[in-house]
Amino acid sequence: MLKIEGLRAAVEGKEVLKGIDLEVPAGEVHAIMGPNGSGKSTLGYVLSGREGYEVTDGTVTFRGEDLLAKEPEERAIAGLFLAFQYPVELPGVGNANFLRQALNSIRRARGESELDAMQFLKLVRGKVKALGMSDEMLKRYVNVGFSGGEKKRNEILQMAVLEPAFCILDETDSGLDIDALRIVADGVNALRSPERGMLVITHYQRLLEYIVPDRVHVLLDGRIVRSGGPDLALELEEKGYGELQAAA
Amino acid sequence: MNAPVVVPAVAPAVSALLDRYAGLKDRLPGARIAWVEAWRQRGAEAFRAGGFPTKRVEAWKYTDLSALRETRFEEALVATDAHPVLPEQAGGEEARIVLLDGRFRADLSRLDGLADGVRIESLADLLSSDDDALREVLGAIAPADLPLPGLNAALAEDGAVIRIAPGVDAGRIRIVSLGIAPSNHAVAFHPRNLVVLGAGASLTLLDGAHGAGKGTYWQNLVAEIALGEGARLTHVRLQDEARDAFHTALVAVRVEAKAEYDSFTLVRGARLARNEVHAVLTGPKAALHLNGAQLVDGERHADTTTVIDHAAPDCESNQTVKTVLTGRARGVFQGKIHVHRVAQKTDGYQMNQALLLSPEAEINAKPQLEIYADDVKCSHGATVGELDHDQLFYLRSRGIPEVEAKSILVQAFLTDAVSLVSDEALRETLLAATDAWWDEVEHPA
Numbered sequence: 001m002l003k004i005e006g007l008r009a010a011v012e013g014k015e016v017l018k019g020i021d022l023e024v025p026a027g028e029v030h031a032i033m034g035p036n037g038s039g040k041s042t043l044g045y046v047l048s049g050r051e052g053y054e055v056t057d058g059t060v061t062f063r064g065e066d067l068l069a070k071e072p073e074e075r076a077i078a079g080l081f082l083a084f085q086y087p088v089e090l091p092g093v094g095n096a097n098f099l100r101q102a103l104n105s106i107r108r109a110r111g112e113s114e115l116d117a118m119q120f121l122k123l124v125r126g127k128v129k130a131l132g133m134s135d136e137m138l139k140r141y142v143n144v145g146f147s148g149g150e151k152k153r154n155e156i157l158q159m160a161v162l163e164p165a166f167c168i169l170d171e172t173d174s175g176l177d178i179d180a181l182r183i184v185a186d187g188v189n190a191l192r193s194p195e196r197g198m199l200v201i202t203h204y205q206r207l208l209e210y211i212v213p214d215r216v217h218v219l220l221d222g223r224i225v226r227s228g229g230p231d232l233a234l235e236l237e238e239k240g241y242g243e244l245q246a247a248a
Numbered sequence: 249m250n251a252p253v254v255v256p257a258v259a260p261a262v263s264a265l266l267d268r269y270a271g272l273k274d275r276l277p278g279a280r281i282a283w284v285e286a287w288r289q290r291g292a293e294a295f296r297a298g299g300f301p302t303k304r305v306e307a308w309k310y311t312d313l314s315a316l317r318e319t320r321f322e323e324a325l326v327a328t329d330a331h332p333v334l335p336e337q338a339g340g341e342e343a344r345i346v347l348l349d350g351r352f353r354a355d356l357s358r359l360d361g362l363a364d365g366v367r368i369e370s371l372a373d374l375l376s377s378d379d380d381a382l383r384e385v386l387g388a389i390a391p392a393d394l395p396l397p398g399l400n401a402a403l404a405e406d407g408a409v410i411r412i413a414p415g416v417d418a419g420r421i422r423i424v425s426l427g428i429a430p431s432n433h434a435v436a437f438h439p440r441n442l443v444v445l446g447a448g449a450s451l452t453l454l455d456g457a458h459g460a461g462k463g464t465y466w467q468n469l470v471a472e473i474a475l476g477e478g479a480r481l482t483h484v485r486l487q488d489e490a491r492d493a494f495h496t497a498l499v500a501v502r503v504e505a506k507a508e509y510d511s512f513t514l515v516r517g518a519r520l521a522r523n524e525v526h527a528v529l530t531g532p533k534a535a536l537h538l539n540g541a542q543l544v545d546g547e548r549h550a551d552t553t554t555v556i557d558h559a560a561p562d563c564e565s566n567q568t569v570k571t572v573l574t575g576r577a578r579g580v581f582q583g584k585i586h587v588h589r590v591a592q593k594t595d596g597y598q599m600n601q602a603l604l605l606s607p608e609a610e611i612n613a614k615p616q617l618e619i620y621a622d623d624v625k626c627s628h629g630a631t632v633g634e635l636d637h638d639q640l641f642y643l644r645s646r647g648i649p650e651v652e653a654k655s656i657l658v659q660a661f662l663t664d665a666v667s668l669v670s671d672e673a674l675r676e677t678l679l680a681a682t683d684a685w686w687d688e689v690e691h692p693a
Contacts (some may be wrong), residue, residue: 088639101648158646
């Protein structure tokens with residue numbers, strides 16, 4: 001579903017990704033682990049098309065198409081979703097309107113009918129409830145005045161509404177207490193399906209207790225230095241990244 | 249030896265207009281009524297003295313009138329007899345006044361069934377019948393020394409006069425002012441509207457200036473508004489003139505004790521627009537809200553200039569003005585708050601913010617506080633910014649196309665100004681006008 005080959009990328013002239021090869025088939029959840037500064041978040045931004053991240057080499061194929069040639073909105077329409085590590089506040093933009101406009105933009109681009117306000121509310125209310133959120137959060141401005149946990153839940157809510165084919169979760173566990181982590185993980189697990197791929201970026205093994213990955217990759221200094229099954233996460237938890245860093 | 253007498257040179261454009269006044273004055277409404285003639289003559293003198301102000305005049309430092317000065321406007325005392333298509337906004341149930349090129353058109357207006365105590369008349373009719381009550385308002389509220397309002401006094405042929413008796417709630421009244429320029433020559437018109445609310449009266453006035461046709465015209469408007477004690481006027485103005493039009497407006501407001509003037513002005517039309525408001529708070533506990541938004545694209549120029557006089561204690565004034573600029577547009581905000589020595593316990597707030605969507609767009613902002621009382625609370629702020637790249641990326645990453653994402657952020661920028669309009673339907677009308685503007689603007693790839 002997602003195939004990354006020889007990907008190199010630079011931020012402000014400094015190379016951060018130094019040749020990444022990674023393939024995530026539909027139906028699988030892969031985790032990317034690594035210490036701060038290893039390039040984890042950069043990978044998420046490069047895949048979603050943020051400006052300022054310059055791809056210098058390599059290819060990314062998503063559902064058979066060249067992902068890197070697409071604008072950010074075209075990537076979303078193709079089915080890619082990034083749950084932000086730091087969700088952006090949008091003062092003056094109502095959360096429900098934002099969600100509906102996003103959903104309708106994608107539906108329109110795919111030639112599907114748009115949802116009116118009533119149809120949309122019906123759809124979103126169930127998902128809000130499942131994430132332990134209140135309807136009141138739909139009326140507020142996007143992420144404005146939200147706690148860290150509420151912002152992360154709001155990201156998962158967007159994911160649940162947009163139902164993307166592929167989800168990238170960038171440190172979705174950071175800033176969450178254990179109850180919130182469980183709710184968020186439940187939300188993510190509910191979206192696991194044989195048609196959907198996921199890339200879970202995290203610093204800590206803790207999240208992977210709740211979202212059990214099929215494969216774990218360790219990112220160090222812009223390269224994947226080890227890949228393995230879910231046990232690799234436990235091993236890292238035990239030994240830390242130091243040993244791998246020394247070996248690399 | 250005697251010093252030579254220096255006669256100040258009068259620019260040809262100014263003398264052409266003064267000649268027009270000289271030629272028309274015996275036929276203008278109210279001709280041969282002494283006080284009306286004197287009022288017109290004072291106006292002509294103010295225009296002769298000030299002409300088309302240049303950028304050397306402090307109040308016009310950021311707005312260049314040379315394009316207006318160089319346009320030759322034809323003018324005649326001929327009523328426009330077109331039967332125009334009224335804009336969508338004119339469709340409501342409320343009483344409606346239609347002004348066509350500044351002339352009151354009773355045939356297009358809807359004035360039947362007005363409540364007791366609500367009077368709507370044509371200024372031309374009232375001047376011709378020498379309605380003495382007009383003297384307390386006409387020329388009594390607008391400053392006498394401003395040149396363009398002076399020209400308006402000299403040449404005003406008509407306008408709408410709305411008078412609400414004390415204690416009467418007049419509901420809603422709509423003014424639809426249509427500018428229709430013939431394509432072969434430019435025309436100018438100088439309407440003067442009067443709005444008088446007696447003590448305790450209230451009114452919501454929907455005041456739209458709309459353009460039709462492709463020609464050039466100049467609307468040089470003056471509105472004089474008098475609010476008696478405890479009166480309340482909600483004044484929602486939509487300036488949607490034709491793209492090639494010039495629009496210069498002076499709205500002069502007198503707010504007596506405990507009265508409230510609550511206005512929102514959306515500026516989205518005309519190639520060159522100057523929206524000037526002078527408000528005087530003359531009695532204790534008067535309140536003033538001068539909010540608005542300017543949407544300026546292409547080569548357009550929009551100027552909002554306000555002067556607020558706190559001339560009594562315990563009054564409040566609030567002002568939030570937002571300007572969005574694209575292309576090579578120019579925007580101006582000049583806001584002066586003058587707190588007189590007697591105006592203790594004044595509560596004044598002024599905020600102006602601009603959003604620049606293009607590197608070639610420009611805003612000039614000049615807040616000015618003059619405070620002569622020692623026990624006041626006055627604050628002001630100004631910001632100029634661009635769209636936030638993180639916000640734009642966030643929206644796009646959710647599948648929203650770039651132009652639409654920008655539109656969402658522009659609306660968000662305007663929200664805290666538009667939200668000050670308490671009536672939801674009016675808010676929707678303003679937001680729809682914002683959307684329509686956005687759809688007309690060219691969006692570079």
